[in-house]
Amino acid sequence: MTDAKNYMHKSWWKIASIVLLGYTVVAGFLGEVPRLPLLQETIRNLYFHVCMWFAMMILFTVSVVNAVRYLRTFNLKYDIYARHFAVVAIVFGLLGYSTGAIWASYTWADPNKPAYNSFSTIARDPKLIGAAIALLVYFAYLILRDSIQDIDKKARISAVYNIFAYAILFPSIWILPRILPSLHPGNEDNPALDVKNDISGSMRIVFYPAVIGWTLLGVWIATLKIRFTLLKEKKMLS
Amino acid sequence: MDRYIKNPFHFTERKKDAIMNSAKKITTLLATFFLSLITFAQDKKTEMADMMKENGRIYVVVAVVLTILIGLILYMVRLDKKISRLEKEN
Numbered sequence: 566m567t568d569a570k571n572y573m574h575k576s577w578w579k580i581a582s583i584v585l586l587g588y589t590v591v592a593g594f595l596g597e598v599p600r601l602p603l604l605q606e607t608i609r610n611l612y613f614h615v616c617m618w619f620a621m622m623i624l625f626t627v628s629v630v631n632a633v634r635y636l637r638t639f640n641l642k643y644d645i646y647a648r649h650f651a652v653v654a655i656v657f658g659l660l661g662y663s664t665g666a667i668w669a670s671y672t673w674a675d676p677n678k679p680a681y682n683s684f685s686t687i688a689r690d691p692k693l694i695g696a697a698i699a700l701l702v703y704f705a706y707l708i709l710r711d712s713i714q715d716i717d718k719k720a721r722i723s724a725v726y727n728i729f730a731y732a733i734l735f736p737s738i739w740i741l742p743r744i745l746p747s748l749h750p751g752n753e754d755n756p757a758l759d760v761k762n763d764i765s766g767s768m769r770i771v772f773y774p775a776v777i778g779w780t781l782l783g784v785w786i787a788t789l790k791i792r793f794t795l796l797k798e799k800k801m802l803s
Numbered sequence: 804m805d806r807y808i809k810n811p812f813h814f815t816e817r818k819k820d821a822i823m824n825s826a827k828k829i830t831t832l833l834a835t836f837f838l839s840l841i842t843f844a845q846d847k848k849t850e851m852a853d854m855m856k857e858n859g860r861i862y863v864v865v866a867v868v869l870t871i872l873i874g875l876i877l878y879m880v881r882l883d884k885k886i887s888r889l890e891k892e893n
Contacts, residue, residue, distance in 0.1 A: 605851055
């Protein structure tokens with residue numbers, strides 16, 4: 566637990582997260598954005614909705630790294646890390662999904678009909694289905710974990726499953742939607758983070774700090790849960 | 804009987820009328836073209852929340868979101884401190 570104490574108890578990255586999130590909110594609302602038809606001011610959702618998914622991907626990566634570390638050392642501490650990073654990543658994914666639903670109902674839906682009338686069209690979008698598959702695979706991770714009683718067996722099986730889940734994550738949220746026609750930006754030779762087409766430099770200087778800020782917030786929440794769980798485990802053993 | 808006009812349906816102005824009519828049509832057509840030009844010009848400018856920024860009211864939204872963010876972060880800091888104390892006790 567010594568290496569955990571090193572970064573989990575440091576406060577500089579927590580302060581960095583607070584500063585970056587404050588900057589995201591202020592610059593995100595007041596900063597210059599390109600004038601695009603249809604999107605209009607909703608383009609500012611890039612700093613919030615898209616950052617949820619980026620934070621999710623980074624946290625799932627941290628989770629799978631800890632799963633591999635567990636399999637290399639069989640230290641149960643890494644199993645706890647992997648679980649909590651995955652849970653926070655799922656929360657971020659759900660937030661990304663629900664914010665995306667709100668955004669889509671104002672930009673993708675037929676403006677002449679109520680938003681729910683366009684639901685069948687929107688729900689068929691490959692990006693949404695891909696993201697749903699990815700999240701469901703990780704829900705299964707939690708179910709699998711909690712259905713095994715034996716601690717070592719639980720840790721080992723869920724670490725292996727975590728690697729499989731990570732392997733399906735990027736194909737289902739990036740590769741699969743890109744090769745299919747979709748309304749979502751970042752499909753069919755239309756990279757969402759293209760300088761010429763989509764986001765200008767004035768948005769990049771907010772977007773990248775926003776990704777770091779939201780990710781650090783996720784790491785903060787995960788480390789709090791990890792520290793609490795480690796305390797609980799210690800009490801149980803003593 | 805000179806009160807009967809030789810040819811009552813003789814309109815000398817008829818030709819002129821036709822020219823006037825076509826001129827009217829053309830001007831109306833041109834006017835509608837210009838009207839459509841005006842609407843094009845309006846389409847080009849994407850509607851943004853410029854009004855809100857001019858009024859300064861967008862700052863209210865920023866203040867509200869920042870308050871929520873600060874509240875959440877204070878909660879996080881408190882949790883962090885509580886867990887740190889528990890760790891010290893153990």
